[in-house]
Each structure stands twice: as C-alpha cells, then as structure tokens.
Amino acid sequence: MSESAYNYTHIVVGAGSAGCVVAARIAENLDNRVLLIEAGPDQDALDSTCSPSRIRNSRRVPMRGQSEFFDPKIDWDLQVHMPGYLQGASTTMRVPQAKLLGGGSSINGGTALRNTQNDSREWVEMGNDAWDFESVHDVYQVLEADHVRGTHGPHPIQRAVPRELGSIQAAFLKGAVEVGFKEVIDFNETGTEGAGPSPVCRVGDQRVSAADTFIYPRRHWKTLSIMIGATVDRVSFSRSSSNNDNINRATGVILADGRSVEATVEVIISAGAVLSPAILQRSGIGPEDLLRQHNISPIVHLPVGHNLSDHPCIPIVAKPRVGSYSDKDYSVQCQARWSSSMLPGAIDHQLVCFSYLYVHARDPKMAPQRTISGAATGHVAGIGCNLNKPTSSGTTFIQSRDPNVLPKVTMDYLGTAADQASARELVRTGYGVIRSAAMQSVLETPLGIEDSTIASNDDLDKFCQAHVTSTYHFSSSCQMASREKGGVVDQSGRVYGTTGLRVCDASIIPTVPASNNMWTTMMFAERIGRSVRDEKDVGREQSGM
Numbered sequence: 001m002s003e004s005a006y007n008y009t010h011i012v013v014g015a016g017s018a019g020c021v022v023a024a025r026i027a028e029n030l031d032n033r034v035l036l037i038e039a040g041p042d043q044d045a046l047d048s049t050c051s052p053s054r055i056r057n058s059r060r061v062p063m064r065g066q067s068e069f070f071d072p073k074i075d076w077d078l079q080v081h082m083p084g085y086l087q088g089a090s091t092t093m094r095v096p097q098a099k100l101l102g103g104g105s106s107i108n109g110g111t112a113l114r115n116t117q118n119d120s121r122e123w124v125e126m127g128n129d130a131w132d133f134e135s136v137h138d139v140y141q142v143l144e145a146d147h148v149r150g151t152h153g154p155h156p157i158q159r160a161v162p163r164e165l166g167s168i169q170a171a172f173l174k175g176a177v178e179v180g181f182k183e184v185i186d187f188n189e190t191g192t193e194g195a196g197p198s199p200v201c202r203v204g205d206q207r208v209s210a211a212d213t214f215i216y217p218r219r220h221w222k223t224l225s226i227m228i229g230a231t232v233d234r235v236s237f238s239r240s241s242s243n244n245d246n247i248n249r250a251t252g253v254i255l256a257d258g259r260s261v262e263a264t265v266e267v268i269i270s271a272g273a274v275l276s277p278a279i280l281q282r283s284g285i286g287p288e289d290l291l292r293q294h295n296i297s298p299i300v301h302l303p304v305g306h307n308l309s310d311h312p313c314i315p316i317v318a319k320p321r322v323g324s325y326s327d328k329d330y331s332v333q334c335q336a337r338w339s340s341s342m343l344p345g346a347i348d349h350q351l352v353c354f355s356y357l358y359v360h361a362r363d364p365k366m367a368p369q370r371t372i373s374g375a376a377t378g379h380v381a382g383i384g385c386n387l388n389k390p391t392s393s394g395t396t397f398i399q400s401r402d403p404n405v406l407p408k409v410t411m412d413y414l415g416t417a418a419d420q421a422s423a424r425e426l427v428r429t430g431y432g433v434i435r436s437a438a439m440q441s442v443l444e445t446p447l448g449i450e451d452s453t454i455a456s457n458d459d460l461d462k463f464c465q466a467h468v469t470s471t472y473h474f475s476s477s478c479q480m481a482s483r484e485k486g487g488v489v490d491q492s493g494r495v496y497g498t499t500g501l502r503v504c505d506a507s508i509i510p511t512v513p514a515s516n517n518m519w520t521t522m523m524f525a526e527r528i529g530r531s532v533r534d535e536k537d538v539g540r541e542q543s544g545m
Helices: 017-027 052-056 117-125 133-143 167-178 210-214 275-282 288-293 417-434 451-455 457-467 517-534
Strands: 008-013 034-038 078-081 092-095 144-146 155-157 194-197 224-228 232-242 245-255 260-269 313-318 332-338 349-359 378-387 394-397 408-411 501-503
Touching (some): 008 245, 017 034, 017 210, 017 224, 117 133, 133 144, 167 194, 167 332, 167 349, 167 417, 260 275, 313 349, 313 457, 378 417, 417 457, 451 457
Parallel strands (some): 008 260, 034 224, 260 501
Antiparallel strands (some): 194 332, 232 245, 313 378, 394 408
16 A cells, blocks of 8 residues: 655655754755654653653653653663673663654753764764764754854753752762862863763753754645654665666655555665664665575665664762752753773763662663662662763664564673773772762762772672663664775765665764764754755765765
C-alpha cells in the first residue's frame, strides 16, 4: 500500500535533535516538499501522566527517575549490554532514548557545548577537511541565541546566574575553585578550561527542544508535512547501471505496517546513533555477515553499527545534608572541564555536579542508573566524572528483521588500558572536589569510595568498573570518514555505494566529541540541512561539501 499520493521530494526519518533541524532547513526551499517521519508522539498531544508541562520543565530530567521519561509512549526501553565486568555486577543497563517530536532534546539536560579544536583536528584526519574548526565555528554562530556570546540565531542558550544556583551547585563551584580550578563563565570560548555554569537550551525554567525552535513555528508551511507515530522499517531502492557501475538509488521508505512512501530526490535517516544503523542494516547496508545472518540481501558492505561511542560516567555520590536541597532546585547546573595529562589540549575530562540522582528504584524503568554501593533507595547527589574522549567503543546491530525489535547495543566501557588510566586520573580529581570543605558542608561522606580506594590503582579500577554508566551520549556508529578509513558516509552525509540516501544525526560524527553530543549534532544538521536546501542538481552524485 502506497502513501505517495503526495509528491515528496525529501523524506527525513526521525524528528530528533538532528531531524527537526534538517527537515526545517530543507523545507525553506519552496521547490521542496519534505516529509518528516517520527515514531513517537507530538509532545503537545500527551496525556496527564506524561504532560507537555512536565516534559518542558527543565528541572525534570531522566536522572531524577521521574516516570514520564520512561513512559513507553515516549521512550524506546533500550537495554545496553556490558560484557566483561566484575563478578556480580550488572551486565545490562536501562538507558533512556526519547521517542517523541524533538527526540532527546525534548527530555535531556539541554547542554549546549561546542566541540573542541582537537575534535575538529581528528575529523579532518579522518578525511573530512570541510569540517575544520573554523568552518564549524561559523555554523554554531548561526544556531545560537546566546547573550553571553552576542549571537542572534534561533535557538536560545542560557546559563545559571548565582542567584539561581541551588546550594549543592554553588558548593560545587566553590569546591572546584578550592582544589585549583579557575572559575569561568563561557565554556564555548575556544580552549576554555575551568569550573562554571553549563550553557543550556532553555528560557527560564522551560526546556527548548529542536522541535520548539525548528518544527512548531513551521507546521503550517506547505513545504513541510509531519507523520507522527510511524516506525520506519527500511529504505526502498531502485537499481540501475551507468558506465558499467550498479547504482543503488534510494526511492523512499517502507513503514513497519507495510505502507510505502516515495521521495523523488533524497531520503535522510536521522533516527539517532542507535536506530539509524538498524534502519540501514534492514535495508541491506551494513556488515555482510550480519545481514546474511538475518537473510537480508546485502546492497552495500559497510561497517554500519560499529564504532558506537558514548561518554562513560563514573558517579561519586553522597546523601545531601538536611536543608541542602529543595525540590525546586535544578538537577544539573554546573560543571568543570579540563585536559587530562594523557591528552593535553583535548579538554577530555568533565565533572558534572548533580543535585538529584534517583538510585535503587524498585521499578527499574524509573532508574537507568546502575547500583551505587551503599546507597539506599532514593535521593543522592554528587559528581558525574565523565570521560569524554574514550578509546573504547561498542556496537549496535539488529537482532531481527522485525523493525519493532530493538537492536542489540553492546558497550565496552573502560575496555582499554588507556581509558582505565584516564578514568583513574578523572575520578581522583572528582573525589578531591567532593571532599572539599565547600561540598562537605552540603553533602555527607561519599558512598562506596574512600581515601584508601583513591590511593590504590587496583581498588580504584574496581570502583570505576563497578560503577561506570552511560551519559546517553551515543555517537559515531555511521562514521563520517573516507571509505578507506572505515567511513559509512562522506562529508555531506551521503551513504557510500548509494545515491539519494544520507544519514544526518549523531551517528555520523567522525569521532566522539569532548562535549555533550546534542549541540554538535544540531551543528551537523544545520550545516547539512542548509547544503541540501541549496542544492539545485537533483542528480545527487557523491561529492564533498
């Protein structure tokens, strides 16, 4: 059954942080007719248990264990497998993955950190000379409405001022300065290291998602259509020969319910670093052995689903002292960033202060955090020690041809000697901050870690392995790189071995950025979306940007 009575030029699959931006930019060309497909609901249509007011309240984030973020209406119920950990430690972890208009930007902390100069150098080395630091800096400028930086783009960025800081957040800043960090205001100033307020996408206490900025103001446009509650199974192709080469041209998508939708120009997959590889794999694009295992005829052999990256987090937690926390406090406001001794200039270490983390919930759907030693059910606070340039990675591979079966995600957190050494340095710094006089005035003694743990490499390694968790920052599973370096897409997001097919989301980021992924993802989407919008030739042969 076909849904192509309407003549779409472009189909964008996934209305998350990237898909909203890409679809909006392509729809600015009056010659285009864009269909944006989202598996989840429109947040404005949610019921009282998962209401728009709850979702938009930026004080509420998944780490608080609040039920709306794990409601099956808006969450994929993803389980991450972690092999090879300490005997008795959990080997699976519940990780929130948003399924609604706006994607992760509709539920996350909204941190808007730019990628670093070191990130861009790595990207260029992967064969992406169009993504040098100066070029991407200009794209961020176009996106941001940030009074600190004096920019006037469409997407608002704010930082907590001193009067807005909860007592735990304020103590974190004082404690960081105590142990030697300089206090900073703008982490997006090139090369900035220190401690200060996080730049976040909000206005007042309201979270601002990619859908809020890019889709809701354009819903009436004739160039943009939105299909809600539709899961995409795979991309459809036609095959022709030109100059003795077989050309696999994307012609549309097939939905999980069997309907098909056609696109005359391009299909753009923006389903995220976990799910975009699954769509490609079901379409016949991926590792041949995996495809044949599921009786899928290979179209293009590419390392789709490999190189899945995340920022491992080792939390150090404590019970808040009486009177140090209010339910009106934000969960996350401040952080510290610096370069490790192993990667000078990379700004690869990050401490994020959290005023509220919910652990040991009886309902595992309400608590993605792994078990924290010594923590009773309920509220803890502390510091997330984030390793932002890990060398270990994972995979996301389909388990079935059924589009309703999630892929198997396997992550080898701290799986390399380099990551283990970096984690020791990172956690020792975090421990110094949480044991500072300022933080001890608002928190009790840290749980499950003490001075003797810090003093022993072996004990500290065991602590890190037992407590490492996800930051939900998945990326790089459809790597943008030259084909010789293992790339899946070229510099414009075009999938090798095909025409009329791109990927644009966190999965194409060439190497994991030393920052929360959302803002980098939106930067990639802004640039690729504008490029597609401005293209005149619908032949779509692969080329650089």
